Amino acid sequence: MSKIVNESMEYAREALHAESTSDMLKNNTRKNGETKREQEPAALMKLKTYLLALRPWSLSGSLMPTLLGTAIAHRSGSTYDFNILIFLLTIFCVVTVHCAGNVVNTYFDFVKGIDNRKSDDRTLVDHILSKDEVVSLGALLYLAGCVGFVFLAILSPAKMEHLALVYFGGLSSSFLYTGGIGFKYIALGDVLILIIFGPLSVLFAFMGQTGHVDWSTIYYAIPLAMNTEAILHSNNTRDAENDKKAGIVTVAILIGRTASHVLYALLLFTPYSVFVVLAVKYSVWFLLPLVTLPQAFQIEKQFRNETTMQGVPRQTARLNFFFGILYVVALCCARTLPVTSLRK
Incomplete structure (x- = not known):
């Protein structure tokens, strides 16, 4: 009897040990699963942080000139085969x-003490990313853009030296806007933006497809360049007080609030006037961008009011996207184009 009792107790101890081991394994598995689930959102949040640091809302400024240059190439008198890979590589290079x-702008604005708690860009102010992370991200993007350019130069019919001159001119300008010389800080940033996100980007896309330079593309770039410059000018006008305290000089600071409003209105509405003239002289399709005119009036009204000024740059960028898309569609559909050398 005692032997049976001892065996029963031993069996019970083994069962309890096995059960506790099983519970421990289950708990460890559950903890590992919870840890993994916690890590995944953290990684996604980090990725989202990097994406927001790129200011995706502003990318219409580079995308629209690229589309415009490609559309001009499509309508040009040159005989060439449209290459989708060249088109995608061009977009990749310009956007990166x-x-x-x-x-780079984020880094130098923070280092120079321009960005603060009231700034629109809070990436470094709120320690969302460290300075080293921002520097690494910028270097990686420039490297990616250069790799993309190598493939573009191989595929494009354009001479590499011509393509490289335009591309690296744009790349160095994007850095010098706030880095090095810092054109933004000496009231030359507006001029630089008018050139980069206008004639330069349009010419780069056109040349990548056709293989040659046509300076008449500059005329087509002007309306879009002015609309894009309106984004920067509204941003500088909004930040004029902080920029002045930081000791930098922008056009908005030099000319004052009233003249800044006049300049913004000119940048915003002059392209519409150009399109009306083009519609009368060449094709009714050029009236298509005027669909965005009511939105432009609403944004201009918000620009006049300092209490609603905060969101004007992003709204102008959104307007620029639709404005650019409609401009490209009009250019593709118009039977007659303004510049003789680009007529089919």
């Missing part, structure tokens, strides 16, 4: 350089 320029 634009994003890198945004990251």
Whole structure:
């Protein structure tokens, strides 16, 4: 009897040990699963942080000129086969350089004490990313853009030296906007933006497809360049007080609030006047961008009011996207184009 009792107790101890071991394994598995689930959102949040640091809302400024240059190439008198890979590589190169320029801007604005708690860009102010992370991100974007350019130069019919001159001119300008010379800080940033996100980007896309330079593309770039410059000018006008305290000089600071409003209105509405003239002289399709005119009036009204000024740059960028898309569609559909050398 005692032997049976001893065996029963031993069996019970083994069962309890096995059960506790099983519970421990289950708990460990559950903890590992919870840890993994916690890590995944953290990684996604980090990725989202990097994406926001690129200021994706501003990318219409580089995308629209690229589309415009490609559309002009499509309508040109040149005989060439449209290459989708060249088109995608062109977009990749332009967008990566634009994003890198945004990251460089974030870094130098923070280092120079321009960004603060009231700034629109809070990436470094709120320690969302460290300075080293921002520098690494910028370098990686410039590297990616250069790799993309190598493939573009191989595929494009354009001479490499011509393509490289335009591309690296845009790349160096994106850095010098706030880095090095810092054109933004000496009231030359507006001029630089008018050139980069206008004639330069349009010419780069056109040349990548056709293989040659046509300076008449500059005329087509002007309306879009003015609309894009309106984004920067509204941003500088909004931040004029902080920029002045930081000791930098922008056009908005030099000319004052009233003249800044006049300049913004000119940048915003002059392209619409150009399109009306083009519609009368060449094709009714050029009236298509005027669909965005009511939105432009609403944004201009918000620009006049300092209490609603905060969101004007992003709204102007959104307007620029739709404005650019409609401009490209009009250019593709118009039977007659303004510049003789680009008529089919």
